[in-house]
Amino acid sequence: MNQPVLLTREQQRFVELEPGEQLLWAAPARPRIFTAHSIAIFIVAVFWCGTLLFFLGASSVWQSALAQGDINSLIITSFLLPFIGVGYVLFWFALQESRTHSGVCAVTSHRALLIRRSRGTVILTEWSGEHLSMPDIRPRRGNRGDIILGIRVLRRKNGTRIIADGFHGIDNPEQIATLLRQATPTAPPPPATEPPLPEWPRSTSRATRQNIENLLSPGETIRWIVQRKPRIFNDATGFFFIFGLLWTAGFTALLLTPANRIEGDMPLFVVALFFLIGPLTLSSPWIYWAYARRQYDLLTDRRIIRYNPGWRSPSIQTHSYSAFESARLRIRPDGSGTLDLDYTIAKAGGMTNTFTIDNIPDIRNTCILARQLAAANDSRTPSGETSS
Numbered sequence: 001m002n003q004p005v006l007l008t009r010e011q012q013r014f015v016e017l018e019p020g021e022q023l024l025w026a027a028p029a030r031p032r033i034f035t036a037h038s039i040a041i042f043i044v045a046v047f048w049c050g051t052l053l054f055f056l057g058a059s060s061v062w063q064s065a066l067a068q069g070d071i072n073s074l075i076i077t078s079f080l081l082p083f084i085g086v087g088y089v090l091f092w093f094a095l096q097e098s099r100t101h102s103g104v105c106a107v108t109s110h111r112a113l114l115i116r117r118s119r120g121t122v123i124l125t126e127w128s129g130e131h132l133s134m135p136d137i138r139p140r141r142g143n144r145g146d147i148i149l150g151i152r153v154l155r156r157k158n159g160t161r162i163i164a165d166g167f168h169g170i171d172n173p174e175q176i177a178t179l180l181r182q183a184t185p186t187a188p189p190p191p192a193t194e195p196p197l198p199e200w201p202r203s204t205s206r207a208t209r210q211n212i213e214n215l216l217s218p219g220e221t222i223r224w225i226v227q228r229k230p231r232i233f234n235d236a237t238g239f240f241f242i243f244g245l246l247w248t249a250g251f252t253a254l255l256l257t258p259a260n261r262i263e264g265d266m267p268l269f270v271v272a273l274f275f276l277i278g279p280l281t282l283s284s285p286w287i288y289w290a291y292a293r294r295q296y297d298l299l300t301d302r303r304i305i306r307y308n309p310g311w312r313s314p315s316i317q318t319h320s321y322s323a324f325e326s327a328r329l330r331i332r333p334d335g336s337g338t339l340d341l342d343y344t345i346a347k348a349g350g351m352t353n354t355f356t357i358d359n360i361p362d363i364r365n366t367c368i369l370a371r372q373l374a375a376a377n378d379s380r381t382p383s384g385e386t387s388s
Contacts, residue, residue, distance in 0.1 A: 006040055009350070011104060011115050012329055013153060014115065014122045014124055014387060015106070015113060015124065016117065016364065018110065019079075020109075021108050021109055021110045021111075022109045023106060023107075023108050023177050024107045024108060024256075025106065025107045025176060025179055026104060026105065026106040026107075027104070027105055027170055027171065028103070028104055028105070028270065029101060029102055029103055029104070029105050029167055029168050029169055029170060030102075030144070030168070030169030030170070030381060031100075031102055031168035031169050032168070032169070033100040038063040038093075038094045038095075039094075039098045040093040041090055041093055042090075042094040044090060044324050045087050045088075045090035045091045045094060046332065047339075048083075048086070048090060049084060049087035049088070049091075050085065051067060051082065052083060052084050052128045060081050061085060066189075067104065067193065079261070081253075082115065082243045082246040082247045083242075084246075085242050085246050087245070089239055089242075098119070099116070100164070101166075101168040101169075102116055102168075103115050103116025103117075103123070103169055104116070105167040105176075107176060107179045107180060108183070108185060109124050109184060110183060110184060111127060111132070111183065112124075112126065112127045112128070112132060112149060112167075112180060113125065113126050113385070114166075114167070114248065118330070121330045121331060121332050121333075121337060121338075122329075122330070122331045122332075123328055123329070123330045124330075124331060125165070125326065125327070125328045126326065126329075127149045127165075127166075127326050128183075128326055128330075132149070132181065132183045132210060133180075133181055134165075134181045135148065135149060135166070135177045135180050135181070136149075136166075137173050137174060137177055138147035138173075139173065141168070141172060143172060144169060144170065144171055144173070145163070145169075145170070145173035146166060146167065146168045146169065146170070146173065147166045147167040147170065147173050147176060147177055147180070147213075148165070148166040149166035149167070149180075149292040150163060150164075150165040150166065150326050150342065151164055151165070151230060153272070154372065155363045161339040165326065165342075188381070197221070197222065197223075198223065198224050199223050200225065201225070201227040203227065204296075208296075208307075208309055208345055209222070211314065212296060212298070212305075212307050214320075215305060215316065216300065217294055217302065220300050220301060221300060221301050222260075222299075222300050223296055223299050223369065223373060224297045224298065224299040224366060224369055225297070225299075226296070226297050226357070226360060226361075227293070227295070227296055228291065228292055228294075228295040228296070228297060228357075228359070229358075229359040230288070230289055230292040230295075230358060230359065231289075231358070231359070232285045232286060232288075233285055234287045237284060237285035237289075238285070239282050240284040240285070241284065241285050242280075242281060243281055244277075244279065244280070244282035244283075244284070245277045245278075246280030246360060247277060247278035247281060248275070248278030249278075249323070250280060251274060251275040251278060252275075255337075261262060264311075277344075291308075291310075291311070292310055294308055294310075295307070295308040296308070297357045299370055299373060300368075300373075300375060301373060301376070301377065302321075302377060303319060303320055303321065303322070304318070304319045304341075304355065305317070305318050306318075306355075311364055317355075319341075319343055319355060320377075321370075321373060321374035321377045322374075322377070323343040324341045324342065324343045324355075325337065326341075326342045327340065327341055327342075327367060327370075328340040328341075328342075329363055329364070329367055330363075331363055331364070335361075335362060335364065336359060336360060336361050336363060336364035336377060337359075337360060337363070337364065338356060338357065338358040338359065338360065338363070339356070339358075339360055339363055339367055339370075340352065340354050340355070340356050340364060341355045341356075341357075341370075342354055343355055348352075
């Protein structure tokens, strides 16, 4: 085998090898640019945008609407403008598909790592335990292939999607798989002294604290707690914001049309009702932020709990440590970041989902604490979601 490609200083700083852990191999991943899923999205985006742009550019309805000021035709054609933005979002999703598996692959004496950059953060995915003892090798041409370390089965109303996580497009996959089988998973050593109990966030009300404490089983102790600090804009809220911006801009132009140029028979109050869809969609990021910031994430010595008082009734999620399969750390330069934990829901036929804790002040120590609690925990309660 070729000599290992050492990680850069920046990558070593984010990985932080544990005491006694050695780096055995590292190399860049070369995933396929297009997969079956991304090709399907790309084809849909081409037909979606092509049809809408052809209609707006070549249709005489739009041209006559601009010339005559027909309010009915203007509403119908302006209604298509936000959906063109949807098409460009589909293009973005198709191109992002391959970036999910790109980065630098590394194998240490204890675990497997995938390191990649994304929008100013470093995403560190790690696998350990049984995932290393049974790697799934998928060969390609030219002595290259993929090593699959985990399968995520995402079931939605519109179908099931299978995501294969691991090392994609690496050289000599058979030899790398041998290194993975030789890895000896070890849990982080327990702290020398019992850590102090965490302090409650300052904005926590007495009623919320009492409700959370009532969720604990006899003898269960909270080891870590944080009140969520969500970002106003993310992939989902950004999409709705752009959609609402285009919608509002189109209908604002309609409402500013002089009344003597409007020849349609649609009442003005109906136009105003359609216009309100835009501002409501524009405000969705702030509505999401106001709800999500009420959420609390807790690590106890037995399980992970998510509690949100909600507007009318509280929402509660509990997960056993034994259900989690892999962890992804999205680390920012200041040491904060987001922790993604992939877990299996036994009651849903093995469906895999992701539990996300975002904007953690000290993400690395939080991840180490979670691994320590998981190693010391003997719970085998199936993971699930409940609400009350």
